[in-house]
Amino acid sequence: MPETQDQSELIRGFFSHSLEKEEIAFMYLGYAGIILRVKERAVAIDIPHLLGNKEIDAFDKLELLLFTHNHRDHYNRARARRILKTTNAHVVAPAQVTDDLKGIIPSDRLTTASSESPIRAGGFDIVAVEGVHPRPISVYRISKDTFSVFHGGDSGYAPVKDYPAKVAFLPTGRPSPSCSPESALRFAMDLKPSIAVAMHGTPAQFSKFKDLVEKELPDTTVIIPENYKTETIPL
Numbered sequence: 001m002p003e004t005q006d007q008s009e010l011i012r013g014f015f016s017h018s019l020e021k022e023e024i025a026f027m028y029l030g031y032a033g034i035i036l037r038v039k040e041r042a043v044a045i046d047i048p049h050l051l052g053n054k055e056i057d058a059f060d061k062l063e064l065l066l067f068t069h070n071h072r073d074h075y076n077r078a079r080a081r082r083i084l085k086t087t088n089a090h091v092v093a094p095a096q097v098t099d100d101l102k103g104i105i106p107s108d109r110l111t112t113a114s115s116e117s118p119i120r121a122g123g124f125d126i127v128a129v130e131g132v133h134p135r136p137i138s139v140y141r142i143s144k145d146t147f148s149v150f151h152g153g154d155s156g157y158a159p160v161k162d163y164p165a166k167v168a169f170l171p172t173g174r175p176s177p178s179c180s181p182e183s184a185l186r187f188a189m190d191l192k193p194s195i196a197v198a199m200h201g202t203p204a205q206f207s208k209f210k211d212l213v214e215k216e217l218p219d220t221t222v223i224i225p226e227n228y229k230t231e232t233i234p235l
């Protein structure tokens, strides 16, 4: 556990924070871990290894849980099981993860990510794209009505021009060997997001990414997130 402090109050605050109609909220948990609230629904990506039992029990709800791949800083079976028991969320993940969860959660709650066909799960439309990493990895565009979000795991650049997103969570480097501020910029140039959130990197990589985006994509705002802070952004 990278965080030894009890963060359950902050997570409770995230779920009880009242949202304007045209707003979404997100919380960054470190590495590529994100929780998102969109209207009455919640989505999480690459989170369970970052949370203790108290934090998991603080979840008000979760409709959709995505994993980009099974590296330790993105997926942990025991934590995933706990969060799924608590929330009943639907899982979308590459086969290495869904195979690992078979028999642990009901199969109708498990969808193996495939770049061949779009996925509907947890009330969202999901497109999985094969990323670039030492292990099989999926990066995702998640959408619903006017909302669209991209999550790049800790993948290197892969073409995603066909899947524009208003908000993009982009990996900028450490401890992944595949991504960098430059690969995150290439994702951003394909996606043309209004807001790009730096993740999975060092503070220096976050700020290098911010500088690159400000130069190349003046219409995109970059957020360097603080761990466990509730951030709201317009839809």
Ligand SMILES: [Zn+2]
Pocket (backbone or CB within 6 Å): 069, 071, 074, 133, 154, 176
């Ligand atoms: Zn990895």
